[in-house]
Amino acid sequence: MVAVTKNGRSAPTSERRDELLAIAARLIATRGFSATTVRDVADEAGILSGSLYHHFSSKEAILAELLKRFMTTLLDRFEKIAAETDSPREALDLLVDQAFRTIESEPDAVGIYQNESSFLATQQGFEFVSEHSARIEQIWMTAIRDGQASGDFRASVDPAITYRFIRDSVWATGRWFRPGGRHTAESLSAHYLDFLHQGLLAD
Amino acid sequence: MVAVTKNGRSAPTSERRDELLAIAARLIATRGFSATTVRDVADEAGILSGSLYHHFSSKEAILAELLKRFMTTLLDRFEKIAAETDSPREALDLLVDQAFRTIESEPDAVGIYQNESSFLATQQGFEFVSEHSARIEQIWMTAIRDGQASGDFRASVDPAITYRFIRDSVWATGRWFRPGGRHTAESLSAHYLDFLHQGLLAD
Amino acid sequence: MVAVTKNGRSAPTSERRDELLAIAARLIATRGFSATTVRDVADEAGILSGSLYHHFSSKEAILAELLKRFMTTLLDRFEKIAAETDSPREALDLLVDQAFRTIESEPDAVGIYQNESSFLATQQGFEFVSEHSARIEQIWMTAIRDGQASGDFRASVDPAITYRFIRDSVWATGRWFRPGGRHTAESLSAHYLDFLHQGLLAD
Amino acid sequence: MVAVTKNGRSAPTSERRDELLAIAARLIATRGFSATTVRDVADEAGILSGSLYHHFSSKEAILAELLKRFMTTLLDRFEKIAAETDSPREALDLLVDQAFRTIESEPDAVGIYQNESSFLATQQGFEFVSEHSARIEQIWMTAIRDGQASGDFRASVDPAITYRFIRDSVWATGRWFRPGGRHTAESLSAHYLDFLHQGLLAD
DNA sequence: CATGAATGAGGATTCATTCAT
DNA sequence: AATGAATGAATCCTCATTCAT
Helix, strand or coil, X not given: CCCCCCCCCCCCCCHHXXXXXXXXXXXXXXXXXXXXXXXXXXXXXXXXXXXXXXXXXXXXXXXXXXXXXXXXXXXXXXXXXXXXXXCHHHHXXXXXXXXXXXXXXXXXXXXXXHHHHHHHCCCCCCHHHHHHHHHHHHHHHHHHHHHHHCCCECCCCCHHHHHHHHHHHHHHHHHCCCCCCCCCHHHHHXXXXXXXXXXXXXX | CCCCCCCCCCCCCCHHHHHHHHHHHHHHHHHCCCCCCHHHXXXXXXXXXXXXXXXXXXXXXXXXHHHHXXXXXXXXXXXXXXXXXXXXXXXXXXXXXXXXXXXXXXXXXXXXXXXXXXXXXXXXXXXXXXXXXXXXXXXXHHHHHHHXXXXXXXXXXXXXXXXXXXXXXXXXXXXXXXXCCCCCHHHHHHHHHHHHHHCCEXX | CCCCCCCCCCCCCCHHHHHHHHHHXXXXXXXXXXXXXXXXXXXXXXXXXXXXXXXXXXXXXHHHHHHHHHHHHHHHHHHHHHHHCCCHHHHHHHHHHHHHHHHHHCHHHHHHHHHHHHHHCCCCCCHHHHHHHHHHHHHHHHHHHHHXXXXXXXXXXXXXXXXXXXXXXXXXXXXXXXXXCCCCHHHHHHHHHHHHHHCCEXX | CCCCCCCCCCCCCCHHHHHHHHHHHHHHHHHCCCCCCHXXXXXXXXXXXXXXXXXXXXXXXXXXXXXXXXXXXXXXXXXXXXXXXXXXXXXXXXHHHHHHHHHHHCHHHHHHHHHHHHHHCCCCCXXXXXXXXXXXXXXXXXXXXXXXXXXXXXXXXXXXXXXXXHXXXXXXXXXXXXXXXXXXXXXXXXXXXXXXXXXXXXX
């Protein structure tokens, strides 16, 4: 997707590589990392399993690259929202919205993030997972806290817990939301924000 | 832990068996089913991996037993709440409360349920997973719909989506909630219900 | 060889293990470590290659155990000679003699020692190789130096170089000496000592 | 390094080829042939492993070329010494001297020769190894036998065994001798010859 | 109830080699 | 003269499972 200079030097990106990453992402999101074999990925790509090692140094390296790309992009987007928005309420709305859009555009990465990140956070070579997660948490919690300070949000809720409640219900959407059905990222987002703002009780 | 001896049969339940199940549950909850080896479990139990087969017919059988016990108990509890409660709002509160208590008392089973159930739903021998899930969904959605009908809950929210939002944020709590810290199941439950009822916005 | 208590606890030794080690030693001595496959060893033992891992944690672990056993025994023998012998000349003779006897009784281990030890000395997990080698060198060089001090050996030779000359020609014997032929350890030893003592020139 | 262009043929010799051979020699001498991968060599040369096949037809071909060059040159030198020297004692001294000089000038080839030749002797395509070795042995043993016949060398030593003792201690020097340290080929050679001639015992 | 030895299938990975570009 | 992608076979190792003791 990202435009890459066509001179192949320094290896990190190539079209073939991206294809393989996409295939791996889909399988890993579906079956889980440890239940996905290198051969599964290679088969799907129409090559032999050993040939994958021409592109990646290990199965773990595939996962790392997948997650790093995803989390870096995501963090960038969140940081941009935080930087460009003044109203905490609007910021939170935009963060939620961005999350739903991400679920729609990169469902596999989201799935992997949800399923594997908690375990990976402690693994060598995956330090970036907890680092990025921490920075994302900061952005969201700042929005919540600022909203409480400004009087937009109720002061009685615990911001840390509330962040987690929101985060979990939003991202978990990726497990059942399939674009092309009754819902779109937009409709889900609108629905969720209404629910988030007003709660469940009738007045 | 709970002595389950309602049927007088000899083999299926024994203390050793329960210990082994608890060990397996912990490991599977932490690493995931496919990343947990029979040997991991045996090591933790202080026996050789082959010896596990004296107690269980297969690795899958362990998982099945774990999940079946958990889901059966959980469904029972939910059904009891549905049967004994008249007010939909109270019913939903009690369901949420029950979920948090379950997270507190059986964190491993909850973790496994979350991580593996979506994949297992389609696996042979795990039909009970989707069956039980469907019945649980019915109970919760009935509470939501009844609450909308009675005027307790806002009619504008989609009950199916709302159910998922609630379900996901509640169960996901199991990923970060560790008893013994700042929170108890009770405090979390209270917190969540307040958030659920009123939403985030200040009046 | 070494009598082992029959209670199998703490695993380190068993008859089967010893058999497998002997097989591995023979193959590794013949083909070299890296050219010997785990399957080669297993085939020779009449089991599947994976079954070897019931006994050893890795191919490297086999090599390490082989070398450690060998070098420990060897060092013990050398130390005993050094401790029990007063005359430096007799000590050196006995050391040489012991070396030839070791070549005769454990040709495979000697071969492995010669072929692999220089490379292994720097490898993790093989620190004992250089440690033992250093202590062996000390024993031999002490004999040489003491012999020079006592006037038994010519003072003009460099003890360090002389040690290496002796060591290399003695151990290299293992590459061509096959018991059962024209020579025995005893005859070789006698021959070598004569050559060592008097040199090549006629008076 | 040495420009070998005596035959006008185009392909077989080129500077690049020689560089690659030198790199391969160093690695093979250090790690052993089977533990040195084609990729190791290519990496060190700054090219891709496949590109090596532009220069050599196989990994074995590299080894063969390396050894053939070395052994041919060596045999030539030994033959020249044998042809040009009358006194057996002087011949042996010169042979020894030549060996030390060769160790100094071509340490990698010497290392490979020592480590791999015994195994290779039986391999197809490496018949020249045993052939050359046999001719070298003949030259040395002739010097020894002639020296015994002339009364220069002691008649009581077995020429075959003595040859091996000498050969092994001389060539093994290559394992520890690094030019630039305390010793040179000359000093080592002098030292060894003194030791060889007189033996270790004081008069 | 557990051990210890093994199986057989499959797992990730390596590696020499090929070939179109 | 080299790349980059791939092959095919082999490598080390893992793992669920079996079974005689």
